[in-house]
Structure formats: C-alpha cells, structure tokens
C-alpha cells in the first residue's frame with residue numbers, strides 16, 4: 081500500500097475505514113485525556129510528547145490514531161508523529177503502521193517526498209514529509225495523510241499545511257537529475273555563531289520523489305545589508321538517504337541569507353543559486 085495516487089480520484093483505494101478529521105487550529109479537537117508526560121528516545125534526540133500538539137485523531141473499533149506536530153505544519157521538510165493508543169489512551173505497541181501522503185488539488189493530485197515511518201516504541205511513530213507546497217484555498221482537499229494500519233485499514237487525515245514564513249524548500253533544475261527539491265532544515269531564527277546546517281535532496285521520478293545522494297551542497301551565509309559573508313563555513317556532504325550536513329557561521333546578529341548551490345565533482349550543477357533567508361538573533 082505504498083502507492084501514490086494521481087488523477088482525479090485519489091481516494092479510490094480499498095478502504096475498511098475512512099475518517100476525515102480536520103482541525104483548523106492547533107488547539108485540536110477532542111483533546112480529552114491526553115496524558116502525554118512520557119519521553120521517547122530516538123536515534124537523534126528524545127521526543128518530548130508533552131510539547132507536541134494534536135492536530136487530528138480518529139477512532140477505530142479498538143484503537144485511536146492521533147497525529148501530533150511540534151508547532152504546525154508548513155510547506156517545508158516537516159517531521160511529525162503518529163500515536164496509537166487503545167480507547168483508554170494507553171499506548172498500543174504491536175501495530176504495523178505505514179503511511180503515504182498525497183496532495184489533492186481538486187483537478188489533479190500529486191505526491192511529495194516522504195521518509196519511511198520510524199517506530200519509536202511505546203505506540204509512537206515518526207513521519208517525515210517534504211510538503212512541496214501549502215494547501216490552497218478552494219482547491220481540493222489539500223494534503224492527505226494516509227495511515228495504513230496492520231496493512232488493512234487506511235485512515236485518511238486532512239493535514240493543515242500552511243505557507244512557510246521563510247522559504248525552506250526550493251525546486252531547482254540540475255544537469256543529471258532534472259528537477260530537484262532542496263530542503264533546508266533550519267529554523268526561521270537562529271543564534272549567532274557556528275552551527276551545523278542540514279539539507280535533504282529529493283528528485284522527481286514519475287509519481288515518486290526518491291531521496292537523492294551523490295551531491296555536495298555549498299552553503300554560503302551572506303549579509304545583504306552589510307555586503308559581507310563569514311568564514312569557517314563547510315559545504316554539506318552526504319550522509320545517505322538524501323541527507324546532507326555541513327557547517328555555517330553566522331558571525332553577527334541581523335538578517336542573513338544562505339546562498340546554496342549543488343556541486344558534483346567540484347562543479348556547479350544546479351541551474352541557479354538558491355537563497356534561503358535566516359534571521360540571526
């Protein structure tokens with residue numbers, strides 16, 4: 081059930097149970113008995129569940145599936161969480177959970193890049209999706225998260241994905257891979273100093289968006305108002321699975337941009353330089 085649905089009828093999949101749950105605000109609906117005190121360790125950081133906001137939930141006969149986000153979902157590379165509990169709210173750990181995403185734009189539908197689900201234990205699962213655009217008013221249902229429970233039940237959640245404040249995902253043409261989505265994983269505001277800078281790359285291949293390795297990502301901070309850059313920057317190199325990590329140095333407070341180019345064998349292979357704004361506090 082990993083298919084991505086194109087065409088006018090994206091919801092024509094075999095469904096035992098469908099629930100469309102939508103909440104316009106971060107306050108969530110039916111947020112009773114959410115005792116979320118526990119902390120789950122993942123490979124990179126621990127997830128503080130109490131800091132997450134429930135944006136949607138639905139109930140199957142014997143379990144409840146909730147979608148949790150850190151703040152809200154915007155048009156960029158986003159990590160969010162899916163929680164499985166019994167009807168009393170206790171974690172259910174033996175679920176086979178999978179997911180895919182599709183954007184229903186009314187006249188057409190398309191997918192987007194997404195990473196395989198990660199079982200964090202204790203009924204909590206991590207999903208990571210690059211929302212390559214925001215939901216558009218009066219144009220279809222917008223982004224739909226299909227969660228597949230035990231390979232049989234598909235639950236469709238409407239995801240409220242709004243326009244990102246500072247652009248973090250930009251498509252660019254490349255020499256070898258056609259259109260590539262470059263996603264910067266950096267907050268809108270960061271502190272001064274040297275820090276890691278992470279990217280993901282995905283290309284388009286028919287209806288899919290595979291992870292893209294084999295590049296070096298040059299990331300150069302620049303302060304347009306003052307006409308200077310900084311020293312101590314290191315290009316982002318591949319870590320596998322389309323993930324890249326480098327170092328940038330924001331040497332003073334104020335508005336910066338990060339100028340990004342894709343390189344192969346030291347040669348620039350992206351059609352244009354990408355510009356990501358960052359506010360340094």
Ligand SMILES: [Cu+2]
Nearest residue numbers: 183185190213
């Ligand atoms: Cu779209």
